[in-house]
Amino acid sequence: MMTTRPRRTAALYGAVPLALLLAGCGGGDGSKPSAAPPAASTPVPATSAVDPDAAEKAAVLAAYSSMSAEQAKAYGKADAKGTQLEKYATLDALGQIRNDLARMKAAGTVVRGGIGHDPKVTALDTAAKTPKATLTDCVDLSSYETYDTKAKKVIPLPTEQPLRYVMTVSAEKWPDGWMVTAINPQGGPTC
Numbered sequence: 001m002m003t004t005r006p007r008r009t010a011a012l013y014g015a016v017p018l019a020l021l022l023a024g025c026g027g028g029d030g031s032k033p034s035a036a037p038p039a040a041s042t043p044v045p046a047t048s049a050v051d052p053d054a055a056e057k058a059a060v061l062a063a064y065s066s067m068s069a070e071q072a073k074a075y076g077k078a079d080a081k082g083t084q085l086e087k088y089a090t091l092d093a094l095g096q097i098r099n100d101l102a103r104m105k106a107a108g109t110v111v112r113g114g115i116g117h118d119p120k121v122t123a124l125d126t127a128a129k130t131p132k133a134t135l136t137d138c139v140d141l142s143s144y145e146t147y148d149t150k151a152k153k154v155i156p157l158p159t160e161q162p163l164r165y166v167m168t169v170s171a172e173k174w175p176d177g178w179m180v181t182a183i184n185p186q187g188g189p190t191c
């Protein structure tokens with residue numbers, strides 16, 4: 001039931017799509033200016049502190065954010081029809097979501113409000129045959145509500161449920177792009 005597994009059900013409900021701007025900083029190389037006159041000097045190229053994996057990390061975060069947005073649509077009506085979850089989640093991750101939706105439908109609950117997300121790519125292996133990534137997401141439940149559609153009332157979160165906690169997510173790069181492969185909704189420490 002929804003109230004006996006608060007982190008599992010709460011962590012999987014929706015997301016607000018995030019702006020995924022990853023910017024690097026450029027800087028000089030720290031060398032001293034040439035003693036030659038300015039007209040004869042050659043510009044020294046600036047070294048870059050840009051993360052070489054920034055584009056892949058942004059793509060992983062975009063896939064996760066898109067999946068979370070589709071998940072929010074599904075959990076808002078306890079039904080995956082009309083969503084594009086299959087575009088962003090593999091069968092394993094979809095199985096988790098579908099199980100939650102079945103429990104929600106049986107209980108007559110939907111999710112209202114939103115869940116805040118602050119995901120970061122914490123591991124990335126682009127050299128693997130199937131590139132893999134791990135994300136940690138600081139989940140924020142401060143605007144989240146489980147709503148009982150039969151009783152027409154909000155079901156409060158259990159008192160032991162932290163409003164902010166760390167959740168881990170796994171992803172793989174498939175031919176059509178990054179896909180969420182697993183969600184660990186049990187959560188970790190508070191954040």
